[in-house]
Amino acid sequence: MLCIASWNVNSVRKRMHQVERLVDDTGADIICLQETKCSEAAFPAAALAELGYPHQAYAGQSGYNGVAILSKLPLTAIQRHHHCGRDDARHISARVAFGGDTVTIHSLYVPAGGQIPDMELNPKFAHKLKFVDAVGDYFAASHGLRDLAVVAGDFNIAPLPADVWDHRKMSRIVTHTPIEVEALERMKRSLYFIDALREVVAADDPVFTWWSYRAADWQAANKGRRLDHIWVTPALKAHIAAVEILSDVRHWQPPSDHVPVVLKLRARTALETPAGTHHHF
DNA sequence: ATGGTAGGACACCTA
Numbered sequence: 001m002l003c004i005a006s007w008n009v010n011s012v013r014k015r016m017h018q019v020e021r022l023v024d025d026t027g028a029d030i031i032c033l034q035e036t037k038c039s040e041a042a043f044p045a046a047a048l049a050e051l052g053y054p055h056q057a058y059a060g061q062s063g064y065n066g067v068a069i070l071s072k073l074p075l076t077a078i079q080r081h082h083h084c085g086r087d088d089a090r091h092i093s094a095r096v097a098f099g100g101d102t103v104t105i106h107s108l109y110v111p112a113g114g115q116i117p118d119m120e121l122n123p124k125f126a127h128k129l130k131f132v133d134a135v136g137d138y139f140a141a142s143h144g145l146r147d148l149a150v151v152a153g154d155f156n157i158a159p160l161p162a163d164v165w166d167h168r169k170m171s172r173i174v175t176h177t178p179i180e181v182e183a184l185e186r187m188k189r190s191l192y193f194i195d196a197l198r199e200v201v202a203a204d205d206p207v208f209t210w211w212s213y214r215a216a217d218w219q220a221a222n223k224g225r226r227l228d229h230i231w232v233t234p235a236l237k238a239h240i241a242a243v244e245i246l247s248d249v250r251h252w253q254p255p256s257d258h259v260p261v262v263l264k265l266r267a268r269t270a271l272e273t274p275a276g277t278h279h280h281f
Numbered sequence: 282a283t284g285g286t287a288g289g290a291c292a293c294c295t296a
Binding site (some may be wrong): 011035037112148214215216255 | 284285287288289290293294295296
């Protein structure tokens with residue numbers, strides 16, 4: 001079994017105790033982080049290695065953004081990706097061994113997009129939509145349709161009506177507007193990705209991964225959104241063993257406003273060969 | 282229609 005957790009920590013340095021608790025609770029083989037909010041020099045690499053993750057890929061900038069992949073298993077082909085001509089630390093990938101093959105893990109942090117859902121009035125919103133299209137183009141160009149790949153992260157878009165607390169109200173709010181949902185759908189079609197959580201939770205069952213800091217009582221109000229996702233390529237669909245949103249983590253003090261999503265992939269057996277590979281005896 | 286909170290770096294931006 002390969003266990004992959006993804007979490008927008010909102011500052012990795014502020015959240016080290018909670019990362020340790022996540023490790024204790026899940027024993028994840030791989031942890032994808034977003035919004036680490038520190039430069040590479042300030043990244044707590046030694047402390048995370050001490051927690052059992054000596055293999056690390058991370059990109060950061062002081063104060064904003066920042067993504068990482070922490071692994072118990074060796075990482076190869078570490079790549080930092082830039083989109084839309086910016087050097088924001090929003091996308092990093094690495095490969096890890098998986099049942100005689102390798103799976104590419106992507107940790108992705110999509111721009112939030114500001115407050116106003118209008119491309120003309122709000123450059124942040126325009127950038128968000130361009131970024132999502134650029135990531136889709138990148139996936140289509142860099143992977144084959146039979147590749148094993150996992151894309152985990154804060155996509156900052158809640159695509160389904162049941163991914164927000166009120167579909168009608170939220171349709172005019174950035175993260176759930178039709179134009180963002182369409183952009184995310186295009187990104188998803190780039191490699192015919194599978195939304196892992198919705199493989200195990202019905203499409204009309206409300207589930208959230210984010211609750212605003214600004215609510216007096218986030219749990220009582222429960223005005224959440226599902227902004228964090230783990231997608232897998234079709235070749236991995238049959239290997240999904242479990243997918244879980246760790247909602248309790250929102251109580252861990254001091255909390256991130258996001259909670260982790262965890263995917264367990266059943267190991268490929270020796271009998272399985274990559275689809276399309278023909279053996280001649 | 283507005284303001285509510287958090288994190289980081291440096292007076293104000295990001296989410």
